[in-house]
Amino acid sequence: MRQASAPVAKNHKHGPSMSRPGLFAVCAAILLLAVLGLEPVLAALEVEYGKTSILPRSPLGAFGLNALPSFKLAPEDSPFLDLQADDDVGTDDLLFLRMQEKHASGMDGQIYLFVTYYSDPDDRVPHTPEVCYRQIGGIVRKSGSASIVMPAGRDLPAEVTARTVIIEQAEANTVIAYVFCANGRFYTARNDVRVALGWPGEKRVYFSKIEAVTRSERGEDTSAALQRCRRMLEEAIPELVGTHFPLKEQLSRR
Numbered sequence: 001m002r003q004a005s006a007p008v009a010k011n012h013k014h015g016p017s018m019s020r021p022g023l024f025a026v027c028a029a030i031l032l033l034a035v036l037g038l039e040p041v042l043a044a045l046e047v048e049y050g051k052t053s054i055l056p057r058s059p060l061g062a063f064g065l066n067a068l069p070s071f072k073l074a075p076e077d078s079p080f081l082d083l084q085a086d087d088d089v090g091t092d093d094l095l096f097l098r099m100q101e102k103h104a105s106g107m108d109g110q111i112y113l114f115v116t117y118y119s120d121p122d123d124r125v126p127h128t129p130e131v132c133y134r135q136i137g138g139i140v141r142k143s144g145s146a147s148i149v150m151p152a153g154r155d156l157p158a159e160v161t162a163r164t165v166i167i168e169q170a171e172a173n174t175v176i177a178y179v180f181c182a183n184g185r186f187y188t189a190r191n192d193v194r195v196a197l198g199w200p201g202e203k204r205v206y207f208s209k210i211e212a213v214t215r216s217e218r219g220e221d222t223s224a225a226l227q228r229c230r231r232m233l234e235e236a237i238p239e240l241v242g243t244h245f246p247l248k249e250q251l252s253r254r
Contacts, residue, residue: 051197051204053119053120053206054250057243057245059093060094060244062244068235072099074099074110091117095113095115096115097112098111099232111232113232113236114211114213115209117206117208118206125207126209128190133169138174140168142165145162145164146161146164147161147162148160148161148234150238156238161186172216172218174215175213175215175222175229177212177226179210179233179237180192180207182206183207193207203251205251206245208245212236214228
C-alpha cells in the first residue's frame with residue numbers, strides 16, 4: 001500500500017502588493033526622470049558631435065582660368081553642347097565654364113567644367129549624371145573609372161579615382177568624368193559621401209561635385225574625349241582644393 005504523501009504547504013509572499021494604477025505611476029515617474037536626464041545628454045552630444053557648415057575660402061566664381069594651362073575660353077558663338085547649369089542644384093556657389101583645348105578652334109576640343117559646393121549638413125548629395133541624363137532621354141552606354149594624377153607637394157593624394165560615363169544622346173555621345181570631394185576626401189558614390197559627412201570627426205563639413213563634360217561624335221573613338229575630361233580634372237582639382245575649398249584644420253573641432 002502506498003503511503004499517502006503529506007500535503008505540501010504553499011509558500012506565501014508577505015509584504016504589501018502594488019496595484020496596477022500604482023505601478024503605472026511609478027513607471028511614468030521613471031520615464032519622466034529619464035527624459036529630463038536625457039535632454040541635457042542629447043544637448044551635450046549635439047555640442048560635441050554636431051556638424052556645422054563652412055564657407056569656401058574663395059567663392060567658386062573667383063576660379064582663376066590660369067589654373068587650366070591646357071584650356072582656353074571657348075568662343076561664345078559656337079557651343080558644342082547645349083548645356084546649362086540646372087536651376088535646382090541646391091546651391092548658389094557653383095562654377096560653370098565652357099572651355100576649349102588651346103590648340104583647337106570652332107567646336108573642336110570643347111569641354112564644360114561644372115562644380116557645385118555644399119556645406120549645410122542637411123544638404124542632399126546631388127544626383128549623378130547616370131541619373132540626370134536618363135531623365136532627359138540619354139542612354140548610358142558605358143561607365144567605368146579613371147585615375148586622375150595629382151601634383152606632388154600639395155595636400156592631395158597621389159591619384160584620385162573619377163567615375164566616367166558615356167551617354168548616347170540624339171545628336172552625339174556625351175562623355176563625362178566626375179568625382180565628389182567631401183572634407184578633402186574623394187568619392188565616386190553618393191552613399192559614400194553621405195557616410196563621410198555623417199561620420200564622427202570634423203566639426204564643419206562641406207562637399208562638392210566636380211564634373212567635366214565633353215562631346216564625342218557617333219561612331220567616334222571616345223578615348224580622346226575621355227582624355228580631355230581627365231586632363232580637365234587633373235588641372236581643376238588642385239586649384240579647387242588649394243584655393244577654394246576649406247583647409248583640413250578649418251574643419252576640426254576646436
